[in-house]
Amino acid sequence: MSQPIIVSASPHVHSDRTSKKLMYDVVIALIPAFLVSLYVFGIGALIVTAAAVISCLVFEYLIQKYLLKSEITVGDGSALITGILLAFNLPSGIPIWMIVVGSLVAIGIGKLSFGGLGFNIFNPALVGRVFLLISFPVQMTTWPTAVENQTALADAVTGATPLGVIKEGLMFGETMSEIGSRIPSAIDMLLGITGGSIGEMSAIALLIGGIYLIIRKVITWHIPITMLVTMAVMTGIFWLVDGEHYASPVIHILSGGALLGAFFMATDLVTSPMTKKGMIIFAIGIGVITVIIRLFGAYPEGVSFAILIMNAFVPLINTYFKPRRFGSKIKVKIV
Incomplete structure (x- = not known):
């Protein structure tokens, strides 16, 4: 036989839905909340989200390539979602370096230390968020509030939830x-x-x-x-x-x-x-x-x-x- 017969465990379901497609469906579902955050917090929301997403993507690439020396999975959308969800759990005035630390914890500890997508026990974004909350409670509980016609992070005023x-x-x-x-x-x-x-x-x-x-x-x-x-x-x-x-x-x-x-x-x-x-x-x-x-x-x-x-x-x-x-x-x- 030129072609080997591969027998795998059930269930045997044929579908065109991949993990990548599922991930990007989640990204689409998060767009309405992201647009509201831009309206309410202005550029601050954009900065926080961009910093978290870029950090998560970079850390996943670097850890997989140079530490784990495994397959690069940055394009599957999971790190992108981790970055967005981490950002969504942060105040718009948090320093960028803290976002980077949270991203490293989310990807490095919450996800890749368990073996990557499909093997992690805890939600990576929440691992990063809780780490930041415990480590930097003041910055994580300083909440900029909505300001009419707000266009810049500096325009925000702080208030409680x-x-x-x-x-x-x-x-x-x-x-x-x-x-x-x-x-x-x-x-x-x-x-x-x-x-x-x-x-x-x-x-x-x-x-x-x-x-x-x-x-x-x-x-x-x-x-x-x-x-x-x-x-x-x-x-x-x-x-x-x-x-x-x-x-x-x-x-x-x-x-x-x-x-x-x-x-x-x-x-x-x-x-x-x-x-x-x-x-x-x-x-x-x-x-x-x-x-x-x-x-x-x-x-x-x-x-x-x-x-x-x-x-x-x-x-x-x-x-x-x-x-x-x-x-x-x-x-x-x-x-």
């Missing part, structure tokens, strides 16, 4: 009625005219991108919807019991990194479970941990920590919720 305002106010004995006048309205949070990381403000833009990914079948609804519903139910219970000391579910869903995390980071194909049941358990865990950190932890936000914690449980979830092997016997009970 809605969750930060609530956390600080409650710590000093204020009630939600007193705090309410200092936080953006639901409409402002929908549109993105708030303080925060450059990619997490506009709920509408993130929902558009998330719906696009679901329609394109890049992701399924199981993780984002389950995570958001879990957060809404938990925060809703506390809010109904004591609305003066707990924010409403609307505020928790529309502010912070809930939507960005639900649609774009928790759904990472490499670091999320394989089965639908596993995805639901995974998403419930993220929602529960996020709410616990937000309500009772030191940080006003908890999405990044929650996703990374649940990333560590993914191998266990995959082991327990295994799909039935093709050709396996099914026990039928006859009554």
Whole structure:
């Protein structure tokens, strides 16, 4: 025989969808949120995003070529997405050198130290973000806010995020009625005219991108919807019991990194479970941990920590919720 017959493990599915195409679908889905960030933060958002993307691409190339001496995979889109998502989790006024450090950690430690795309346990962008948050807490929590007709980074003024305002106010004995006048309205949070990381403000833009990914079948609804519903139910219970000391579910869903995390980071194909049941358990865990950190932890936000914690449980979830092997016997009970 001139041509060898290659027998590989099932499933045997023929499709024109490649990892590269999936990655660039994610990039397309992130465009609406990026455009909003440019409108709100001006050139600052562009500088942060460009620095993160370029750094991630350069570090992936250099590490693979000179340290690992492996195949160069810069063109597959994964490093590009890591750079964009890292940028989306940063304030627009953060120094460029910190972005470079975060990119090195995201690519070098979060991704390539595990073997590259498909082998990393944790979401690389969140590894970089959490490293920066722990190492440089002041710079990572200094939030430039939206300024009318803002055209330059220097025009920005600093302010707290809605969750930060609530956390600080409650710590000093204020009630939600007193705090309410200092936080953006639901409409402002929908549109993105708030303080925060450059990619997490506009709920509408993130929902558009998330719906696009679901329609394109890049992701399924199981993780984002389950995570958001879990957060809404938990925060809703506390809010109904004591609305003066707990924010409403609307505020928790529309502010912070809930939507960005639900649609774009928790759904990472490499670091999320394989089965639908596993995805639901995974998403419930993220929602529960996020709410616990937000309500009772030191940080006003908890999405990044929650996703990374649940990333560590993914191998266990995959082991327990295994799909039935093709050709396996099914026990039928006859009554």
